Amino acid sequence: MIEMPPLQFAQTNGIRTGYYEAGPISDRPPMVLCHGWPELAFSWRHQIKALSEAGIRVIAPDQRGYGATERPEPVEAYAIEQLTADLVGLLDHLKIDQAIFVGHDWGGFVVWQMPLRHPGRVAGVVGINTPHRDRAPIDPIAIFRERFGDMMYIVQFQDPAREPDRIFNSHVEATFDAFMRKPLPRAAAAASAAEQPIAGIGAAPKLNLAFPQMVEAYDGRRDARTPILTEEEKQVFVDAFRRTGFTGGINWYRNMTRNWRRSEGLDHTVHVPSLMIMAENDAVLPPSAADGMEKLVPDLEKYLVRNSGHWTQQEQPEEVSAKLIEWRRRRFG
Structure with missing residues (x-):
């Protein structure tokens, strides 16, 4: 039997976003779980259950273009400015000032951009498999x-x-x-x-x-x-x-070149507590991709999940959930 909270909807940044929420509303800061490609909020089903049962408020949206969330037609509607603004809009809808953003795969790219573009809304960041890198020298x-x-x-x-x-x-x-x-x-x-x-x-x-x-x-x-x-x-x-x-x-x-062009001059330093969870056997985003992250993320902790490929939170759900809970409690109470 698959366990997921009820699907809810919010008007965020001009689109209707479908999301799932669990855990005590009084818990601060909540953790917003952002999926990658080709996935859904459902990819976080194990973490939604484990974190909420540990007393942590969790919110997992189907991101723009996926699942229960609207899919605008123009390609440029999926630029990084829109993807990060969607998450801000979700916080606004839920009347949340700050959150810890957790992202896997493409969701990781988005959550590492959150403290650069919306620093006042970000308490912390967790990247799963996806490292934070400086702006590439070319497209x-x-x-x-x-x-x-x-x-x-x-x-x-x-x-x-x-x-x-x-x-x-x-x-x-x-x-x-x-x-x-x-x-x-x-x-x-x-x-x-x-x-x-x-x-x-x-x-x-x-x-x-x-x-x-x-x-x-x-x-x-x-x-x-x-x-x-x-x-x-x-x-x-x-x-x-x-x-x-x-x-x-x-x-x-299809917005990667556009995102790169428009990020010129953006300070890529992350100034919030951060966790990088790496998967030992992910050949697309290997642990070595996170080498040197400390230069851009001064308050960084790294954690290696062994015997896992790319789909880490689904391949090793108990270990990923346990690390998220431990880090959240240690750094944010």
């Missing part, structure tokens, strides 16, 4: 293209013809069957990669980042990795994305 899409080639999924997402959108929209169940699995041990991943390219996601020595084509060719019968979702949990994601499609979330990537 990040140019960096991805140079390092990984034109087939790298983020580069493909820039295509205005939206071919990646069509592929994901027509292979919804395969997307979650392929993505939401534990990585293989490195030796096994190397042995199986030649037979089944998708089997090496998050584990193969040479990572294949052509995700649309990998999903299109995916055959779950040949995938040796262990699913991290039950069939019931997977169906929640499948039903949501069959209804909404993937374009809303992909539009976040």
Whole structure:
């Protein structure tokens, strides 16, 4: 039986946002849990339960373009200014002055931007897998293209013809069957990669980042990795994305160049207590990506979750929840 609080709605920053809330309203500061791609607030189901039972107020929105939240048509509606303003609007709706923002994957990029753009609303930040970095010296899409080639999924997402959108929209169940699995041990991943390219996601020595084509060719019968979702949990994601499609979330990537251009001159120093939770076996966002963060985040604690790939809060939910509770109590009472 899947446990989630009732779905609620708020008008935030010009859109209707769907969100879930649990725990005592008197608890301050609450923790706002921000998901990544391709995910939902549902990705935090384990933490919502554990944190609220520990007496911590938690709020988990379906972010702009996802799930129960509206999906504006213009690509520029998904720029970082809008994504951070959505979270401010949610605090305003709930009459909350400050919150601790917790983000995984793309949600991590957003929460690290919160203290830079809305410092008065942020008590603390937790990044899960996603590190905080200084502004890139050149357009990040140019960096991805140079390092990984034109087939790298983020580069493909820039295509205005939206071919990646069509592929994901027509292979919804395969997307979650392929993505939401534990990585293989490195030796096994190397042995199986030649037979089944998708089997090496998050584990193969040479990572294949052509995700649309990998999903299109995916055959779950040949995938040796262990699913991290039950069939019931997977169906929640499948039903949501069959209804909404993937374009809303992909539009976040289509603003990376715009975000980079408009961040020129922005001080990237984070001046609030921060926690960086890293996953040992995440090949897309490895622990090494967090090296040197202390220069930009002076009040930083790091924590490594072993035996976890990219979907850390779902792969190792008890450990992630326990660390969030321990850090929250120690730093904020």
